[in-house]
Structure formats: C-alpha cells, structure tokens
Amino acid sequence: MTHIYTLLAHAGGDIDQSSGALIPPIELATTYERHPDGSYPLGFKYARDGNPTRRRLECALSKLEGGSDCRAFSSGMAAGNAIFQAFSPGDHVLIPDDVYHGIRHLVFDHFGLRGPVATAVNMSDTKVVESAFRDNTRMIWIESPSNPILKITDIKMISEIARARGAMVVVDATWTTPLLQPSFDLGADLVMYSLTKYMAGHSDVLGGAVLTREGSDVFDRICTYQQQAGAVLDPFSSWLTIRGLRTLGVRLSHQCASAQEIASFLENHNRVRIVHYPGLKAHPEHAVAKSQMSGFGAMISFEIEGGEREAMQVAARVRVFTRATSLGATESLIEHRASMEGPQTQTPANLLRLSIGLEHSVDLIEDLDHALDGH
Numbered sequence: 001m002t003h004i005y006t007l008l009a010h011a012g013g014d015i016d017q018s019s020g021a022l023i024p025p026i027e028l029a030t031t032y033e034r035h036p037d038g039s040y041p042l043g044f045k046y047a048r049d050g051n052p053t054r055r056r057l058e059c060a061l062s063k064l065e066g067g068s069d070c071r072a073f074s075s076g077m078a079a080g081n082a083i084f085q086a087f088s089p090g091d092h093v094l095i096p097d098d099v100y101h102g103i104r105h106l107v108f109d110h111f112g113l114r115g116p117v118a119t120a121v122n123m124s125d126t127k128v129v130e131s132a133f134r135d136n137t138r139m140i141w142i143e144s145p146s147n148p149i150l151k152i153t154d155i156k157m158i159s160e161i162a163r164a165r166g167a168m169v170v171v172d173a174t175w176t177t178p179l180l181q182p183s184f185d186l187g188a189d190l191v192m193y194s195l196t197k198y199m200a201g202h203s204d205v206l207g208g209a210v211l212t213r214e215g216s217d218v219f220d221r222i223c224t225y226q227q228q229a230g231a232v233l234d235p236f237s238s239w240l241t242i243r244g245l246r247t248l249g250v251r252l253s254h255q256c257a258s259a260q261e262i263a264s265f266l267e268n269h270n271r272v273r274i275v276h277y278p279g280l281k282a283h284p285e286h287a288v289a290k291s292q293m294s295g296f297g298a299m300i301s302f303e304i305e306g307g308e309r310e311a312m313q314v315a316a317r318v319r320v321f322t323r324a325t326s327l328g329a330t331e332s333l334i335e336h337r338a339s340m341e342g343p344q345t346q347t348p349a350n351l352l353r354l355s356i357g358l359e360h361s362v363d364l365i366e367d368l369d370h371a372l373d374g375h
C-alpha cells in the first residue's frame, strides 16, 4: 500500500490532459454544455452540483482517508450541519460534553425541535455513553482529541457499542487528519473535517468536508442536501486546499514534534497548573491515544496559576506566537479560549490554547517562558 506521505505529495495531481500541466487548473465555469442527446458526458452540469476542481479535491480526500466518497463544503460548520440535517427531528444523537462550541450552539441553540435531539455525554467514559443510549439513538458524534480540553475517546470501543445498537459513528477529524488517526479503520461511518485548519494549512481558506466509508442512505441525503442548499466549496478554495494537502505530511509531523517538546516544557513550569496534551504520560487517556493515534497532534491547552486576568496577561505578552483564534496553520497561535466561546462556555477561565506552527520550538519555548515569567 502506498504510504500516506506519498499520497499527500501527489494529492489531486493527475496531469492535466489538455496541457500536460503538473499543477491542476482552477476551473471557474458555473455551467456545462449539454450534448445533442441530452446527456452531460463529462459528468458536470452546474457548479452547485459539481465542479472539476472541487471533485479533484474530493477524490484526493477520499483516497487519503480510505473512504468511498466525499463532498467538500463552504466551511467545517456547513459540513457538520449537513450531517445533522440527514437525521430527523424524532432521532436522538449523542455528542461529547466538550464538543467544539460551534457544533454545541448549532445543536442546542439552533435546531430546537427542528433537528435531531442531542444529549451531551462524557465520551471518554464508555459506560456513560452506553447508558445514554435510547431506542431512537441514530448517531454518535466523536471528537478526539476534543477542543479545547484534549480529552480522548476510544473510537474503536464506542464504534462497537454504536454498531451493536444500530447507530452511526461520525468522527470530526479536523485536529487529526488522516495522517494521525485512521478514523474509518477505528470504526467511523462518516468522517468530517474543517479544511480551514491543517488540511489547507495557511489561514487563507474556509472549508469543510464529509467523507463516507461506504454508500449509505445517510450519505445520499447529505449529498442531496448540499446540492439543494448550496454550501459548496468554491474552486479557488478547493485548489488552495489541494496545494495545502501536498505539504500536510511535513507540516504536521514537524508541528507534532514541536508540540511534544513544548508540552513537556509547560508541564515543568512552576506557573502552569496542568497541561492538556495526549502525548504526555500524565494525560488520563495517554494509553488510548497511543493505541489509536500515530502522532499526538499539535494542539496543547494549559491552565496557569491564577484566573482569567493572569491568562489574558500571558496571552498579551507573547512575541513569536500570534494572539488569534483558529489553528493548524504555519504560524503558532495562542488563545484565551473561554472568552472566545462566549457566556455559555465550560472552558476554565485560566486556560490558554496553543496551536503549534512551523517556527523553531526553541523560539516558541523561549517566548512562552518570557510570557509566563512576566517580562
């Protein structure tokens, strides 16, 4: 089997048959010629249904994740929403109690009686998940590591429980990508990403994707919903994401190595109360993370001695990190997460979240050391 680094280096890159170009063209057309017999022999009719550049990206993502099909959306949230829309108001779904706050708002604030009913559970505790099942539970939403506490879910174990009860498993693999965690092998039926993060990788694309392991009614409904509701990824963003995928292997492995060093530094700093990083032996689910991930990722959260004021002061003092939300790009970011998530946040007030970029780890550690020491 071809190694994922090789697949990434060539992602979306069949030679263009009209010119011989190694780099795919950006196809901007919104409409396609119908032939005299009424057919569309090349498969494209209208850009909301399909576009060659977007299709190139969708095929590349399917190949990387080992899925059978994919649809690229205009954001990660649009992709997530399309999955929930494939279920009915009478259906019940389980989501992690610390799910990405955008998904929590969508499910609890927006759907109300219009969408599936959700229960938030501690996904790290299999017994809690098992006891939350109802007769009408149709889907389990997994995010591992979770955002921003980096809790780990045993995806294989939860998938077995779900399968025995006829529920689907969806994995939000935004933080792991196919490089760090084989979601389908671990039991996922659908995989979702925000392409905005590691996949595109340069803080200049907003996008999302849904992938399926095999054909299903649910995936058909997702495709129909996208085609009718129209939240498709535009050609330029599709092209930029293909370009980003080609360097994902080197970017993410460098970022993971730096993150491990930075997490160890923080763990030993006297102003840090706790570090949330699954690569540390002290992490409560380190063993599960080790068994299902080939790298522990490049996201770290840590809680400092003190409260919101002290955390804000640290975030204000960095010089190499940039103080901004989001993650997964070349530049390292620091964020006071609770104040970004709004009044309903469950994130501790003294928590700072780091997205480790491509700078040298020595510079990043020195920057954090200065920021924590207050000079």
Ligand SMILES: Cc1ncc(COP(=O)(O)O)c(C=O)c1O
Pocket: 075, 076, 077, 078, 100, 102, 143, 147, 172, 174, 175, 193, 194, 195, 196, 206, 207, 208, 326
């Ligand atoms: C884990 C996770 N899922 C989904 C999303 C939503 O993606 P987007 O911002 O592309 O809509 C994010 C965004 O931060 C995320 O971190």
